Amino acid sequence: MDDEPVCRELVRAYLEPNHRVIEAAGADDARSALATEPVDVVLLDIGLEGANGIDVCREIKSKAAGFLPVLLVTGRGDRESRTAGLEAGADDFLCKPVDRRELELRVAMFLRIREQERLVRRQVEELQRLDALKDDLVSFIVHDLRNPLASILAFLAILQEELADPVQREDVASALHSAGRLREMLEDMLKVRQLEEGGMAVELRPRSIAAAIRDAMASVAGAARERRQELRLEVERDVELPLDHKLVVRAIENLLLGAIRCSPPGEAVAIRLGPADGGAAVEVSDRGEAIPDGLIPGIFDKFGSLDARRRVVRRGQGMGLYLVRLVAAAHRGCVSAHDRAGGGTTLRLVLGG
Structure with missing residues (x-):
């Protein structure tokens, strides 16, 4: 895109043996070409007659679907012009008179980048x-x-x-x-x-956290009895929060079932309730094998690493821990895992924090 015919003819002569070149004498011609032609690289003169090349560059970059490289061509090598071009989204600069070999190399480089961007986009869509x-x-x-x-x-x-x-x-x-x-x-x-x-309506009503814990304990009591494990609840202070009671009970059940499966037979599972940053924290502690620090961040993910799943496969049931994370998020909370003093792991569910 250049308002000087000689410059356009020179660029065409350099590139046409290997590329299809579309000429535009001004901003309107450029807009028309970009709207109707498949363009891969734009060469834009910074000093267009009747238009500001920097503004045209900014317009092209803002309307481009995906990555469309823009090379600004200028006879001015001052820092101010380059800075303005970069701020407008320009990807590179060429100075007049344009060197043929440099032009060919720059265009070839951006065509490779453009093709890689297309490939990545297709892979993402797939x-x-x-x-x-x-x-x-x-x-x-x-x-x-x-x-x-x-x-x-x-x-x-x-x-x-x-x-x-x-x-x-x-x-x-x-x-x-x-x-x-x-x-x-x-x-x-x-x-x-x-x-x-977002297809599940989360029904938030003021409810006791301790009541949710006791309901979850009653639900998993049979699993604990089979392994001769006691469920020990310590309530530092009960808290009433807007809760979806059934969802919170299910999340706590998943934490308890994981602790029951991980703790050796005969070992107690400790549950503690206390306040936390304007909300409440439910801590479930077991005496099972500790989770390596490097694997802790992935155990609440939907698709954790294979190594993480192999090492903690007994702690979660299907998508159990991921569900806990979603329930926590639905209640403006979070869930985390920590080493337990004396051995084992504590999973901490914060609600309404």
């Missing part, structure tokens, strides 16, 4: 498509498994009542427990999807 497909598949699986699983649980419960043989009753009880865990995992997956998409 990953987004696959991620959406994965979410749809998960939703389909969860919905289609819930009904048959409910029938299995109901049948096992009836069978357990009717069996007289203690060994058979114990086998059915084990099957009930496994099916119950599967149901919990499916419910977690469904809640995660709904919270991520």
Whole structure:
């Protein structure tokens, strides 16, 4: 883009053997070309007649879909012009008279960058498509498994009542427990999807945190009894906060189930409730294997590293810890993991902080 025909002809002669060159004598011609032609690199004279090259550069960069490199061509080598060009978004500069070899190298470099940007954009779009497909598949699986699983649980419960043989009753009880865990995992997956998409209405009402903890403890009491573990609750001070009671109970259940599975049989699981920065903190502590510091940041992620998942696979159940993180965020809180004095791990859920 240059208002001097000689300069345009010279640039065309340099580039045309290897590239398609579109000429524009002014800003209006440039706008028309950019709107109708696939342009990969813009060569823009900073001193256009009747237009400010810096302003035209700023306009081009603001309207470009993706990365469109702009090389400002100027006969002025002063720092002020270069600074103004950079502030307008220019990617590089060429000084008149334009050197043929330098022009070819600069254009080739920006064409490579432009192609890499396109490749990355296509890869991102493909990953987004696959991620959406994965979410749809998960939703389909969860919905289609819930009904048959409910029938299995109901049948096992009836069978357990009717069996007289203690060994058979114990086998059915084990099957009930496994099916119950599967149901919990499916419910977690469904809640995660709904919270991520904003499809779950979070009903906030003033509720006692201690009451939510006790409801969660009652729900996991059977799992604790199986491992001869005591659930010990210490309430420093109960706090009433706007809560979605069911969601908070589910989050605390997930923390408790992880602690139960990680603690050795016979070891108590400690639960502590106290105030925290205008909200409340629920701490669940176990005596299991400590989580290496380098893995702690990833245990609450939806897709943590493989190493993190291998080392702490027993601590979370499916998307359990990720659900805890989403529930915390829905209540203006956070969740974190810390080493416990004397061995083990403390998971800290802050609500309303």
